[in-house]
Amino acid sequence: MAALDHAALLLRSRAGLKAEPVSRARLERLLQESANLAGIPIDEYVSMVDTQPAAFADLLDRVTVQHSAFFRDPAQFVALAEIVRKAADGPHTVWSAGCGNGQEPYSLAMLLDETGRRNWQVVATDVSFHALAQAEKARYTEREVEGLSHERRRRYLTSAPGGYEIVPSLRRSVRIAHHNLARADASSVVPESIVVFCRNVLMYFGREESETCIQRIANRIAPGGYLFLGHSDSPGRMTQYFEPVRMAGALCYRRLVAAAPIAPSVGTRAGDRRPPRDPRGLLTEGDRAAANGDLRAAVRAFRQATFLDPNLAIAYFQLGAALELAGDPREARRAFGAAGLAMMKGDGSEDLAGLGGYTRRDLASAIAFKLTRTK
Numbered sequence: 001m002a003a004l005d006h007a008a009l010l011l012r013s014r015a016g017l018k019a020e021p022v023s024r025a026r027l028e029r030l031l032q033e034s035a036n037l038a039g040i041p042i043d044e045y046v047s048m049v050d051t052q053p054a055a056f057a058d059l060l061d062r063v064t065v066q067h068s069a070f071f072r073d074p075a076q077f078v079a080l081a082e083i084v085r086k087a088a089d090g091p092h093t094v095w096s097a098g099c100g101n102g103q104e105p106y107s108l109a110m111l112l113d114e115t116g117r118r119n120w121q122v123v124a125t126d127v128s129f130h131a132l133a134q135a136e137k138a139r140y141t142e143r144e145v146e147g148l149s150h151e152r153r154r155r156y157l158t159s160a161p162g163g164y165e166i167v168p169s170l171r172r173s174v175r176i177a178h179h180n181l182a183r184a185d186a187s188s189v190v191p192e193s194i195v196v197f198c199r200n201v202l203m204y205f206g207r208e209e210s211e212t213c214i215q216r217i218a219n220r221i222a223p224g225g226y227l228f229l230g231h232s233d234s235p236g237r238m239t240q241y242f243e244p245v246r247m248a249g250a251l252c253y254r255r256l257v258a259a260a261p262i263a264p265s266v267g268t269r270a271g272d273r274r275p276p277r278d279p280r281g282l283l284t285e286g287d288r289a290a291a292n293g294d295l296r297a298a299v300r301a302f303r304q305a306t307f308l309d310p311n312l313a314i315a316y317f318q319l320g321a322a323l324e325l326a327g328d329p330r331e332a333r334r335a336f337g338a339a340g341l342a343m344m345k346g347d348g349s350e351d352l353a354g355l356g357g358y359t360r361r362d363l364a365s366a367i368a369f370k371l372t373r374t375k
């Protein structure tokens with residue numbers, strides 16, 4: 001459909017967002033709904049999106065996934081605490097790039113407050129005005145504050161209609177601003193930062209857009225500063241700017257002082273035939289391949305991970321998702337079934353790092369959802 005192609009092109013060229021089979025189907029539904037609401041044909045609606053910034057912003061609000069959680073992927077926050085402890089006296093900036101509904105920047109602000117450093121600030125940016133409005137409002141339901149300990153709730157929340165609100169003192173330590181990571185350098189919005197959290201954003205980007213975005217972020221990180229990504233993000237080449245380091249059990253990327261010569265990225269290029277031999281590496285490889293649209297390679301990597309560790313529920317789950325996307329619902333269902341079995345056999349200690357900090361319960365409900373839906 002020409003209107004769908006046109007809208008997909010606008011989203012890619014203006015916001016970096018790729019259109020995979022699943023997101024294309026969703027986009028088609030959203031376009032149809034919006035056109036119906038506006039009472040105009042779909043191609044007229046897409047022309048409006050093309051020419052009127054407000055219409056484009058509205059579509060972007062609806063297309064982007066703004067979901068977040070407090071202290072999502074806790075190990076990364078432990079690593080941040082270590083960075084803060086070792087850092088020279090401030091002032092310093094921590095940038096939450098693609099902040100969603102605000103739980104990420106407020107989690108960062110809570111952690112900084114707990115370390116007792118007063119001269120650190122958090123800057124939170126997003127392309128979606130809806131997400132920014134939510135972050136500004138700083139109101140969350142009981143379900144949304146689930147990731148917060150009793151003590152943090154006591155210190156940083158007050159009750160508000162329908163749930164909770166972040167206390168004013170913490171809200172003041174977070175500056176919220178609009179910024180499109182796919183379009184422009186952030187120098188006018190964010191000072192040079194010692195730490196950048198850009199999590200669960202690049203997974204929606206096309207490969208080239210992702211690489212350009214990494215370069216722009218690198219330009220805003222002080223040498224020796226750190227970048228944290230989500231587990232499903234596919235940054236592409238970054239060895240020119242960063243070296244991977246493990247800190248407090250979390251993988252992050254340290255900004256090189258001088259740019260290194262460009263080296264081929266590991267495991268993603270056609271010429272590189274050496275698959276990583278540990279299940280975690282294979283999960284990452286599978287995620288990357290899926291994000292780049294290479295579903296065969298994704299299926300292969302996730303399957304290898306299940307061979308290496310037959311108890312890894314997340315590997316079966318990712319395999320099922322990749323098979324589903326590749327148009328093989330029967331095999332997908334088998335994989336989701338195996339994920340359910342592995343979950344039941346597990347003793348509860350399975351490391352769910354591959355799921356970006358989601359809990360065991362989240363994985364169990366995702367598997368149940370898939371099994372009831374995939375016939």
Ligand SMILES: C[S@@+](CC[C@H](N)C(=O)[O-])C[C@H]1O[C@@H](n2cnc3c(N)ncnc32)[C@H](O)[C@@H]1O
Nearest residue numbers: 015064066068098100127128180181182199200
């Ligand atoms: C799933 S949320 C991630 C929120 C938070 N970082 C986390 O991990 O919990 C993804 C966010 O990326 C934002 N986003 C998508 N494309 C973007 C772009 N081109 N520039 C800035 N933000 C973008 C979306 O609006 C959305 O709020």
